[in-house]
Amino acid sequence: MENIKAALLGAGTVGTGVIRVFAENGAIIAARAHAAVTMKTVLVRDVSKPRPELNGFNVTDSIEDILRDDEISIVVELMGGINPAYDYMRRALMAKKHVVTANKDVVAEYGRELVALAEKNGVRFMFEASVGGGIPIILPLKVSLSANRITEIIGIVNGTTNYMLTKMHETRADFASVLKEAQDLGYAEADPTADVDGLDAARKAAILASLAFGTHVSLKDVHVTGIRGIKPLDIEYAKELGYVIKLLAVGRDCREEKGVEVSVHPTFLPKTHPLAAVNGVFNAIFIRGNAVGEAMFYGQGAGSLPTASAVTADIIEVAKGIADGFTVPSGSVYVTDKKICPIDDTVSGYYVRLLVDDKPGVLGAIATAFGNSQVSLKSVMQTKREVPGKAEIVAVTHSVSHKSISTALDKLKSLSVVDEIKNVIRVEDG
Amino acid sequence: MENIKAALLGAGTVGTGVIRVFAENGAIIAARAHAAVTMKTVLVRDVSKPRPELNGFNVTDSIEDILRDDEISIVVELMGGINPAYDYMRRALMAKKHVVTANKDVVAEYGRELVALAEKNGVRFMFEASVGGGIPIILPLKVSLSANRITEIIGIVNGTTNYMLTKMHETRADFASVLKEAQDLGYAEADPTADVDGLDAARKAAILASLAFGTHVSLKDVHVTGIRGIKPLDIEYAKELGYVIKLLAVGRDCREEKGVEVSVHPTFLPKTHPLAAVNGVFNAIFIRGNAVGEAMFYGQGAGSLPTASAVTADIIEVAKGIADGFTVPSGSVYVTDKKICPIDDTVSGYYVRLLVDDKPGVLGAIATAFGNSQVSLKSVMQTKREVPGKAEIVAVTHSVSHKSISTALDKLKSLSVVDEIKNVIRVEDG
Numbered sequence: 001m002e003n004i005k006a007a008l009l010g011a012g013t014v015g016t017g018v019i020r021v022f023a024e025n026g027a028i029i030a031a032r033a034h035a036a037v038t039m040k041t042v043l044v045r046d047v048s049k050p051r052p053e054l055n056g057f058n059v060t061d062s063i064e065d066i067l068r069d070d071e072i073s074i075v076v077e078l079m080g081g082i083n084p085a086y087d088y089m090r091r092a093l094m095a096k097k098h099v100v101t102a103n104k105d106v107v108a109e110y111g112r113e114l115v116a117l118a119e120k121n122g123v124r125f126m127f128e129a130s131v132g133g134g135i136p137i138i139l140p141l142k143v144s145l146s147a148n149r150i151t152e153i154i155g156i157v158n159g160t161t162n163y164m165l166t167k168m169h170e171t172r173a174d175f176a177s178v179l180k181e182a183q184d185l186g187y188a189e190a191d192p193t194a195d196v197d198g199l200d201a202a203r204k205a206a207i208l209a210s211l212a213f214g215t216h217v218s219l220k221d222v223h224v225t226g227i228r229g230i231k232p233l234d235i236e237y238a239k240e241l242g243y244v245i246k247l248l249a250v251g252r253d254c255r256e257e258k259g260v261e262v263s264v265h266p267t268f269l270p271k272t273h274p275l276a277a278v279n280g281v282f283n284a285i286f287i288r289g290n291a292v293g294e295a296m297f298y299g300q301g302a303g304s305l306p307t308a309s310a311v312t313a314d315i316i317e318v319a320k321g322i323a324d325g326f327t328v329p330s331g332s333v334y335v336t337d338k339k340i341c342p343i344d345d346t347v348s349g350y351y352v353r354l355l356v357d358d359k360p361g362v363l364g365a366i367a368t369a370f371g372n373s374q375v376s377l378k379s380v381m382q383t384k385r386e387v388p389g390k391a392e393i394v395a396v397t398h399s400v401s402h403k404s405i406s407t408a409l410d411k412l413k414s415l416s417v418v419d420e421i422k423n424v425i426r427v428e429d430g
Numbered sequence: 431m432e433n434i435k436a437a438l439l440g441a442g443t444v445g446t447g448v449i450r451v452f453a454e455n456g457a458i459i460a461a462r463a464h465a466a467v468t469m470k471t472v473l474v475r476d477v478s479k480p481r482p483e484l485n486g487f488n489v490t491d492s493i494e495d496i497l498r499d500d501e502i503s504i505v506v507e508l509m510g511g512i513n514p515a516y517d518y519m520r521r522a523l524m525a526k527k528h529v530v531t532a533n534k535d536v537v538a539e540y541g542r543e544l545v546a547l548a549e550k551n552g553v554r555f556m557f558e559a560s561v562g563g564g565i566p567i568i569l570p571l572k573v574s575l576s577a578n579r580i581t582e583i584i585g586i587v588n589g590t591t592n593y594m595l596t597k598m599h600e601t602r603a604d605f606a607s608v609l610k611e612a613q614d615l616g617y618a619e620a621d622p623t624a625d626v627d628g629l630d631a632a633r634k635a636a637i638l639a640s641l642a643f644g645t646h647v648s649l650k651d652v653h654v655t656g657i658r659g660i661k662p663l664d665i666e667y668a669k670e671l672g673y674v675i676k677l678l679a680v681g682r683d684c685r686e687e688k689g690v691e692v693s694v695h696p697t698f699l700p701k702t703h704p705l706a707a708v709n710g711v712f713n714a715i716f717i718r719g720n721a722v723g724e725a726m727f728y729g730q731g732a733g734s735l736p737t738a739s740a741v742t743a744d745i746i747e748v749a750k751g752i753a754d755g756f757t758v759p760s761g762s763v764y765v766t767d768k769k770i771c772p773i774d775d776t777v778s779g780y781y782v783r784l785l786v787d788d789k790p791g792v793l794g795a796i797a798t799a800f801g802n803s804q805v806s807l808k809s810v811m812q813t814k815r816e817v818p819g820k821a822e823i824v825a826v827t828h829s830v831s832h833k834s835i836s837t838a839l840d841k842l843k844s845l846s847v848v849d850e851i852k853n854v855i856r857v858e859d860g
């Protein structure tokens with residue numbers, strides 16, 4: 001049996017997870033890789049820090065030790081962040097080493113470049129763990145669904161915000177208190193920006209949409225709205241209307257399939273949608289294809305062992321290729337000339353919550369303002385809560401272009417009876 | 431671009447689906463296969479029958495026309511049933527043609543033999559569509575989850591029975607009337623045996639368990655119970671107790687991981703289980719692995735286009751291998767020496783519904799009979815329905831061996847106060 005050597009860049013949560021998976025499932029891994037795979041060297045930032053979990057490995061802080069080592073054929077990057085991870089991976093590929101990574105930042109921004117660099121050097125660039133942690137999604141998208149024209153990919157891809165929104169549905173607590181709770185439990189970081197403002201989800205949306213639609217989507221192409229603006233009242237209305245609020249990463253056809261919309265935003269999702277039951281820190285990705293119809297992939301989107309499961313599967317796949325003598329089977333990524341649609345072209349239903357004067361005729365004035373902007377309403381209701389002399393109006397629209405809803409909101413703002421547009425949230429239907 | 435020729439055996443529901451997918455998504459398929467793939471010849475039983483959908487194809491009723499045609503490198507078997515499909519596939523593999531199939535009967539019974547035959551001949555044997563229709567499950571099991579020791583695989587893998595059970599939950603209709611409805615809608619066949627008695631699910635259970643546990647499971651190893659015995663009353667009790675009843679295909683560790691239990695049976699599934707929300711004709715497969723934790727795959731388990739999606743993905747994968755010059759990358763299936771556990775060793779919770787005399791002390795006598803058989807009860811309730819002078823007792827047990835529950839049932843039958851054991855259904859917990 002061939003002996004294949006790998007190097008690990010980074011020995012944090014995921015890195016130690018990979019070491020543990022190799023320790024526990026070594027026999028299974030060898031049988032499936034058709035080779036004995038060993039972690040020879042581990043790159044860490046500070047070699048002086050005691051790390052009992054790395055006993056038996058070469059530990060180094062120099063990438064050169066790995067790049068120059070001809071015995072090492074697979075580099076496993078688990079450092080996270082753009083730098084120096086991106087530079088190390090480029091150099092590893094140029095040194096004709098296969099690269100496996102869990103790094104969504106680098107894959108979202110430089111994925112296409114690294115795939116091309118890998119091909120040029122006759123090695124593989126694998127990134128299953130960059131989206132959805134342990135959930136198999138990259139390989140199913142690339143291979144299992146390859147006969148489909150994908151028309152829609154919608155994911156709950158950030159566990160922190162899904163945990164927070166689930167809590168808000170269960171307890172009616174507000175954003176600040178569930179954030180505090182998530183931080184206390186270790187689900188949210190001290191600086192929660194990347195999660196709650198949707199940036200983490202946006203990177204994953206860019207990766208998923210790139211693969212699903214065969215076009216290059218980078219972070220700046222993604223329209224992003226986070227969950228800071230979600231109030232307990234919005235959740236209450238959502239429930240009354242038969243929805244749950246989820247933070248979704250969305251990629252879908254627009255401009256009659258010539259373009260792609262990629263966005264991250266809180267969404268009113270019908271309770272009957274398969275994603276609606278995905279709660280807590282779980283992730284799921286829902287795909288619509290013109291042959292397969294609907295498909296969904298569900299599991300733990302983060303965490304040491306689930307992410308290590310995906311990383312190790314990629315290592316096994318690369319090792320099997322080396323052992324069996326095929327090195328570049330993945331080939332070029334499917335490429336179309338689809339363009340990113342401008343936000344004004346995107347189409348969605350909307351939930352609009354307004355604070356208005358509590359007097360007769362207001363509902364009519366508001367319905368008229370929507371109608372004059374070509375926005376057709378699915379439902380509208382007026383309730384009296386909170387502020388004396390004021391009422392709340394909640395409208396849910398049919399599918400309209402972003403341009404139309406913007407026009408309608410401008411009209412509403414100019415009405416004297418409208419005090420404030422309290423919230424505007426997308427509604428997913430069908 | 432290389433031109434790769436394939437032959438289709440069978441032009442029924444799935445066969446015409448494959449033709450349609452190639453017609454609609456030809457450009458995508460060519461881009462992803464790195465080759466132009468053409469269906470050259472279609473084998474049908476009766477060549478005299480007019481088939482406008484096969485215009486432009488060679489149509490034949492002779493397998494020799496295909497086996498002898500050196501231009502044809504991929505044989506796509508979509509006839510169903512053991513014979514002559516099994517014979518044709520064997521001969522195709524021996525003629526060094528790659529084989530793609532959706533045939534669960536043959537894969538369940540002869541899958542291992544055909545994989546070995548393919549390897550021996552340097553070609554591939556692909557069967558993604560044999561389980562779960564369009565749902566990617568075979569490839570994720572073989573590749574994406576390859577770093578895991580799988581401890582449990584549970585699937586809703588038969589759309590007909592899931593549709594029927596969903597209807598029974600929604601409408602309180604009985605088995606006979608939902609079967610009639612399913613037949614009228616084309617979801618169930620005139621002879622519904624294969625579906626309602628669990629045989630279709632059992633074949634899929636054998637395939638899934640073989641791959642998940644690396645051992646050979648054949649149809650005769652699967653303990654099978656169908657859904658004929660499910661009464662509206664059982665569904666009512668399930669709801670009251672917080673469960674739904676689903677027909678599950680189950681593979682799981684037993685005898686401290688030295689063995690595997692494979693079975694198909696109606697099951698009380700907690701409402702909070704990810705599979706509990708899988709309704710109607712949808713299928714889903716839930717997997718527990720020692721690294722990934724929980725993962726679930728959801729989608730349409732049958733139907734022309736969904737199944738064709740999986741078949742075509744396999745064709746693309748094979749064609750890409752031919753175009754890129756790698757022919758046997760899949761290699762041997764992972765093999766362990768796990769044995770099938772005898773049914774007495776399997777462990778589960780149970781729901782037991784009894785018709786008893788309506789008099790004081792009965793509940794105590796029954797609880798004692800359970801206790802004397804080492805069966806610990808989770809809940810027990812007594813209600814008075816239907817029969818004058820009689821009461822019903824519903825007991826839910828903690829996890830016990832099949833041997834213990836059998837002993838308890840024998841004891842109960844011998845009690846004079848017990849008129850009849852109305853039903854015994856497994857309970858899935860945790």
